Amino acid sequence: MATREELYAKFGITAEAGQLFETELGTLILCCQALEHGWHVAPDGEKARAALDEILHTLKSRGRLEGDLEKRFASALKARNRLNHGFYERHNFKIQTDEGRDAMMVDLESLHEELFQAWRIASAMTSLVSEIMLHDAGPAP
Structure with a gap:
């Protein structure tokens, strides 16, 4: 049976995975924008910052996510929101019992x-786009 400490640790590990996913999506979008605008050759920090401010919109419009990948990412974003916006509220008093904590751990x-x-x-996608950028940028001066 899960203890409160184990439950809190698992919540933290799960929150980390959600943040890694969000960060990777931002990096992927920035890489796509950099390729499109040549920022990897001639940096433009102001435009890159604006691109980061529109991460989700940019991913849908420029990422060309299709089929299962779009569904997986949308589902992961919903999972992230379920975790960060109401996990404990949804489970309410379950934390008070062994069985309840076990159910929370399963979730x-x-x-x-x-x-x-x-x-x-997302990380694999970012790695591929980064390789393209490095190739396009050419050898270091």
Whole structure:
């Protein structure tokens, strides 16, 4: 049976996966924008900052996510929101009992798995785009 400490630790690990996923999406979008505008060759910090301010909009319009990938990312964003906006409220008094904490751990494990897998996919995409950018930028001066 899960203790409060184990539950809090699992929540933290799951929140980390959600933040990794969000950060990776931002990096991926910035890389796509950099390729499109040549920022990897001639940096433009002001425009790059504006791109970061529109992460989700940019991902939908420029990321060309299709089919299962779009569904997975949308589902992961919902999982992230379920975790960060009401996890404890939804579970209410379950934290008071062994069985309730175990149910909360099951929910956290499911959320963590979904967020972690989405982060891995986004990270692989970012790595590929980064390789293209490095290739396009040419050798270092």
